[in-house]
Amino acid sequence: MSRIVSCASYAPSNVVTNDDLSKMVETNDEWIVQRTGIKRRHILDNETNGDMAYQAAKKAIEKSGLNKEEIDAILFATVTPEQLFPSMACSLKKRLGIEKKEVLAFDLSAACSGFVVALECAHHLSKSYKNILIVASEAMSKIIDWQDRSTCVLFGDGAGAIVLTRSMDEHTFHSYTEHDINDSLVTNTIYDEKIKVSMKGNEVFRFAVRALEKCIRKECEEANCTIDEIDYIVAHQANQRILQFVARQLGIPEEKFYKNLDEYGNTSSASIPLVLSEMVEKKLIQPNQKICMVAFGAGLTYSSCLWKVEGEIK
Template identity: 35%
Template sequence: MWEKSVGVTAESRTPQRERSAVFAAVGAHVPSIVVTNDDLAARLDTSDEWITSRTGIRTRQVVEPGGSTSDLAIAAGMAALRAAGSDASIDAVVLATSTPDRLVPATAPAVAAGLGLAGVPAFDVDAVCSGFVYGLAVANGLIAAATADRVLLIGADTFSTIVDPTDRATAPLFGDGAGAVVLRAGEPDEPGALLAFELGSDGALAELITVRDGWFAMQGQAVYRQAVTRMAGAARGVLARTGWEPGDVDSFVGHQANLRILRAVGADLGVDADRVHTNVTEVGNTVSASIPLALAHAHAAGRIRAGHRVLLSAFGGGATWGAATLVWPELS
């Protein structure tokens, strides 16, 4: 199994003046069951045209009965570790999710054990759809503090298990999936280094996105307005911290909530539409998994290439929001 480090301490590491988390590999996994808009229309008062025109979503994948977030997280983590190859020695596992396998204990330790990484520190981060960006900041902090040299960060969610299947407003929106990145210690100015972050939250907006009586609930129009405003605002903030203008961005990967939000944020920022990367049409809103899944798919398709200046931005329940920047490295 994968090499692991146990009992890691800052004192055991070579001191460095500056350390940044650097992208070393990406991986992704979606379950095999595909649900089309026509499938939904067969049991809901809706249609393919209605769903597509409002969300841009045509299909989504969902876990089999009994499937779990940890199953998807392990599969995506394994894909990232394989892509990392000799760089796959991991010192910590961070799992961004808001659908853990159970309330207690956290799911990350089970994921680490499933990957052969039992013994390394592992914990969950819950910022709903902003979870992966928050997780990047946490992983960057572990590496900058020399607590870890390599971190496996996974975003995974199974919202099909908490969305009311009879609710035509929410059932079409969500799919299940997981995306993962291996982050290694490196220099702040090398390709792949995380350059800057902009994070925020407002608990006064907690009721916009929540779970009631076991089912996901959302105030759609208010969420749309907040998502566009907060994602664009966070993006502007992180661009200013990085020293980039919107026109400098080669690839914008936002949280894949729906196509209307992504297009609205891109237009608000002045990022050309052909630089806004999406996969929401095929996989739906996969919550914490959406940004790493979109990154992995865009990388595999050659839409994000080495040297691209990449902007990430997300909005989620809490309410939370966040953005990050990096220059895409040469990855296998």
Template identity: 35%
Template sequence: MLPTATQSFQSKARLAAIGSYLPDGVITNADLERMVDTDNDWIVRRTGIERRHRASEEQSTSDLAIAAAGDLLARYPSVDASRIDGIIVATTTPDMPFPSVASKVQQAIGAARCMAVDISAACAGFVSALQMANGLILSGSYRSVLVIGAETLTKITDYADRSTCILFGDGAGAVLVEADESGAFLASNAVTDGSGGMQVYCYPHEKIVQNGREVYKWALSTVPDGVRDLLDQAGLKVGDIDWFVPHSANLRMIEAICERLEISSDKALQSVVSNGNTSAATIPLALDAASKEGRLRPGQLVALYGFGSGLTQSGLLLRWTI
């Protein structure tokens, strides 16, 4: 439900800061040619991916999440970490079942009195976490929630499977959601089709398995209608969108979704070409790159749309306020 005009100051939210982190290790398409039966032309033609980042053996998902939070805090010195009262980390690759990645971030940044939780919604995780942060602020009990998408997918990638090893990379992105008088969250939706959940899966201590063809078909048949639903809620049209930020699973998939939405692919922000598919981190990485480049500016209308294993999808329409 959208906020009403009578709701209090504390019951609206905006994005206030952003940060990101990519590990130093890189896997190029040339590297993959030496690992498996593939080649650069085939990879680029099918996915658009040119390289992906890889965490070191010593780096865990919490290290990446903490680094992204640290980047945010360094770039926005007015943000007081001790006053952050919520941390939500979206990840499918936590360091361990417990304690949570979020609790490690809390300790590392010095958030003194802070709720800290992880959520698992695969590639829809970051948008789902933003929705939850907005809900916490709508409750009036929270004023500042740090949302992070962080993954170390290379640790669960099968480098003998040429259909999946070309896709995945590691990285983390963070945004700060704060209470605000006017608010910037305009509409949201979420839906899951568990009957297709095993099209992408990973058992404990095993590697990712994906039926890419079926996931591609599902995304093309459902994501455009999900984006239109967001716009309908806000009384807007596709042409009103300044930037469309889908999950960066595959550049060809993004182009096909844009075609079905009848929106120029030039309006799609992506992180897949340089970073591969980083699951919950793809959307914040795309946002931060566009922000640094000056393409993403305050007041612009942005549609975020995450989708992936579950089969789960989450959408969010907002005004950019950073």
């Protein structure tokens, strides 16, 4: 068992608005906002994925009150690593200046579900590793075709990090992978930089709605609670219409879904920790609340957890 001690995030200062995109492809602010809810996105300029991860991780450790040498494991979720090896987690350990050798450090790739999958991994690892750093950082702008208006309007760059420590906190977790890949989402291979992200939007929309609803209902069933007892649903920030549709399907107020995709767009695995960090800063997350985190992504994957907040999060 583990509890979240601290949460932090980082996004590049370089902002690309919908009006900026209208100068690059045939689109406009009204078209993008109506279909996605996105108004702006933060895009890397002179920074890297590793830079973002470092900023978020450093801040999360500082806020936790732990010494960096007390970190026992580092889990790094990303689909946009800077290199095949060493892992981004190992590189981050070195950059943070953690000298202790006995640190478990590895990357995982579950597309936009990556952060929640990492959280589940950490939950089970907490029996052996007391303090765990989870980082989700994505440089989606590096794998986007900026001439494809169906995808370039959706994605942004950003990073989020949390520090977990062992406790008696209660969670239920579920991770799933669809067995039908069906080319709904295709990213570039490491051998061909010419291939960029492409997406069959209607198919992904239907999958996302089905996956989110299934996960939320499953979490409630396993925890023996009602949807009304959940204080917030922190969902992957892909499209505002997806969240609106799921809210209607579940018969709950849309306000239960906290959203910040208007500012960041779809940051893949980083989207949920970006939301959590913002909610913590606004003091929206309080002890004893029930928070459902749920995500979906390429694979096709979907993952969720129902988290009972234990103590204050910094």
